[in-house]
Amino acid sequence: MAKRNLQARGPVDGGTRSHSGLRIDGARLLGRLDELSKIGADPAGGITRLGLSDQENVAMAYLRDLCAEAGLKTETDPAGNLLVHRPRTRRDAAPVLLVGSHVDTVVQGGWLDGAYGVIAALEVLQVLHEHDVDLPVEVVAVAFANEEGALIQTPFWGSRALCGSLEDGLAAEDRTGRPVSEYLVQAGGSPEHLADAAWTPGSIAAYLELHIEQGPTLERLGLPIGVVDGIVGRTILDIDVVGEAQHAGTTPMPDRRDAMVAAAGIVLAAERVVTEHAVCATATTGYLEAHPNVTNTITGNVRMSVEVRDTDPANLVRGEAAVREECSRVAAASGCDVDVRASMRSQAVSTAPELRDAIRGAADALGLPHLTMPSGAGHDAQIVALVAPIGMIFVPSKRGISHAPGEDTAPDDLVHGANVLLHSVLGAQAPVAAWL
Numbered sequence: 001m002a003k004r005n006l007q008a009r010g011p012v013d014g015g016t017r018s019h020s021g022l023r024i025d026g027a028r029l030l031g032r033l034d035e036l037s038k039i040g041a042d043p044a045g046g047i048t049r050l051g052l053s054d055q056e057n058v059a060m061a062y063l064r065d066l067c068a069e070a071g072l073k074t075e076t077d078p079a080g081n082l083l084v085h086r087p088r089t090r091r092d093a094a095p096v097l098l099v100g101s102h103v104d105t106v107v108q109g110g111w112l113d114g115a116y117g118v119i120a121a122l123e124v125l126q127v128l129h130e131h132d133v134d135l136p137v138e139v140v141a142v143a144f145a146n147e148e149g150a151l152i153q154t155p156f157w158g159s160r161a162l163c164g165s166l167e168d169g170l171a172a173e174d175r176t177g178r179p180v181s182e183y184l185v186q187a188g189g190s191p192e193h194l195a196d197a198a199w200t201p202g203s204i205a206a207y208l209e210l211h212i213e214q215g216p217t218l219e220r221l222g223l224p225i226g227v228v229d230g231i232v233g234r235t236i237l238d239i240d241v242v243g244e245a246q247h248a249g250t251t252p253m254p255d256r257r258d259a260m261v262a263a264a265g266i267v268l269a270a271e272r273v274v275t276e277h278a279v280c281a282t283a284t285t286g287y288l289e290a291h292p293n294v295t296n297t298i299t300g301n302v303r304m305s306v307e308v309r310d311t312d313p314a315n316l317v318r319g320e321a322a323v324r325e326e327c328s329r330v331a332a333a334s335g336c337d338v339d340v341r342a343s344m345r346s347q348a349v350s351t352a353p354e355l356r357d358a359i360r361g362a363a364d365a366l367g368l369p370h371l372t373m374p375s376g377a378g379h380d381a382q383i384v385a386l387v388a389p390i391g392m393i394f395v396p397s398k399r400g401i402s403h404a405p406g407e408d409t410a411p412d413d414l415v416h417g418a419n420v421l422l423h424s425v426l427g428a429q430a431p432v433a434a435w436l
């Protein structure tokens with residue numbers, strides 16, 4: 001990508017001095033978040049707006065309508081990502097400062113995980129548009145498709161596609177075997193042109209993501225802003241346990257190959273990998289499906305996923321190895337076959353010091369105390385980090401709850417975070433322009 005004449009496009013300070021009084025429209029931000037939370041509202045509680053599902057498509061359509069009303073230009077890329085830019089720019093004319101998050105949720109997830117970062121990014125873009133702020137590095141907002149991977153088992157689908165790291169994307173499917181291509185067409189994407197979703201190397205100058213913390217730290221310390229220094233890495237292990245379905249009353253206990261009992265052994269052993277042996281930061285069995293799932297039949301097979309996380313890549317490798325070892329041990333003890341396959345690996349990454357400084361500068365200028373902290377949750381930012389410098393801003397989560405219906409953040413904190421994002425975008429202009 002050709003280097004640009006930065007001076008020709010506006011002041012390199014990006015207007016941080018001249019635009020220090022700019023603020024996002026708090027009522028507009030909160031109103032839009034509230035509207036978005038109605039899309040995929042689950043009668044059983046929380047929000048079920050799975051990536052590439054009809055609900056995510058409706059949410060993307062809602063965002064497109066907001067943008068049209070605001071005079072912003074939108075484009076859906078072949079992977080189903082929504083890209084938004086100001087009318088005076090082409091989004092692919094020069095390296096851009098990308099800002100965004102995702103709008104999909106887990107099953108019965110919360111209203112802010114991802115949605116907050118997208119609505120805030122649109123708000124920032126709208127404010128820049130309304131005030132005709134001239135920027136050395138233009139801002140493009142993005143709503144990444146399918147970050148969670150709750151329906152199509154490929155977390156970070158959209159960011160991987162955009163960053164050119166979606167390998168074998170069309171092999172993805174839902175748990176019933178329906179291929180991603182069918183979902184993609186419904187989402188306005190294009191399976192045939194999926195590879196074209198990848199941006200040219202160098203075309204992302206930097207990436208900023210605003211997100212709820214999803215943990216208890218900021219609230220416990222009474223701090224409104226987190227400056228993320230690193231994001232945890234994660235490996236998902238899909239495990240198939242195959243035993244033998246048999247009569248629950250007539251099969252003697254020593255003769256059984258009970259996949260449920262074997263799976264239970266794996267669940268507990270995976271937990272001990274962390275709680276007793278401190279091999280990695282977390283290990284979680286979040287998904288488990290038993291067959292035939294009948295009260296009076298011994299379980300024939302179980303499909304389950306164990307995921308491990310750590311900020312240190314070596315610990316992540318050790319965590320995976322430890323879980324695999326436990327699976328072999330359980331297989332030998334139970335007589336069941338246990339097949340383990342890593343279905344997703346995301347790397348632990350660091351944020352760029354210059355972008356951390358821009359975020360701290362923005363928070364300081366707004367009188368908001370902050371904490372530098374790691375992220376235990378995964379984010380699209382960690383995929384973008386493999387091709388561009390990233391920065392992340394956190395706001396407090398009430399009682400640290402996330403991926404659950406109780407997820408919430410105080411309105412003032414939501415507005416503060418969006419203002420920090422706005423002023424980080426402005427404050428990051430000089431360091432980001434210097435990288436081009």
Ligand code: GLV
Pocket residue numbers: 148376377378379
């Ligand atoms: C992302 O939502 C994660 O699981 O950390």
Ligand code: MN
Pocket residue numbers: 106113148403
């Ligand atoms: Mn999430």
Ligand code: MN
Pocket residue numbers: 102113114147211378379
């Ligand atoms: Mn998220």
